[in-house]
Amino acid sequence: MQKATFAGGCFWCMVTPFEELPGIIDIVSGYTGGSKENPTYEEVKSGNTGHVEVVQIRFDPELFPYERLLELYWQQIDPTDEFGQFHDRGTQYSTAIFYHNEQQLESALQSKQALELSGRFEKPIVTKILPATTFYTAEDYHQDYHKKNPKYYKEDREKSGRDQFIRDNWTK
Template structure:
């Protein structure tokens, strides 16, 4: 098993895209990249902890590669917006790929470069690529939000889906 950590706005919308693939063992909503131990949702939202909302994905690399996860990730975010994602604004919603190894770092850098060179976006890809730090699972009511709160998830998900449809065709 390996782990991947991706941040791309509200973690509610980051679980479902990864949860549907064979080889994904678990997708956990949580917080990473900050300075306090075991932050709460309210603390992270206050912007005082330095944490980013993220998902931790445990996967079987013989069934789904890290490069495949990166491809899925890029299609869930606006990689040109460093100040948040969609209606979610602030540093706790910034897009980040957190790597666990040099191999993951190199794969993330290569995929970012390829996306930049693709010409798909007129602005530069600004998603950060940073070393993974302690990951703290979010409170239970945030886990599998899309399954447990489908009507609230649909409202959060709608704007993100419009962006994806407009930018990832072809």
């Protein structure tokens, strides 16, 4: 098994695209990249910890290669927005790929370059590629939020502009 860690704005919206795919073992919402030990949601949300909201995915690379995870990841975000994602603003909602080994680093760099060269976006791709650091699991109420609060999750996701962005940029 391997781990993949992706920041794509609100971690609630980053779970559903990856779940129930062959080879995906589990997906945990959490925080990484900052200096505060054991941060809480309220602390991360304040933007003062240096952490970003992330999902950490445990997967079997024989069944679901890391490169496919990257393809799916890019299609969930606006990789040109360095100040947050959709209606979630601030560095705690910025995008990043946190690599766990050199192979992941190489794959992430190649996938980012391919996206840049594709011409899909007029603005530069600003998603960072960073080494994985300590991962802190988010509070229980954030885990599987979309299943615990389906009505609010669906409404919030649609209002955020994420789904419209995905339709406009990835269904062409």
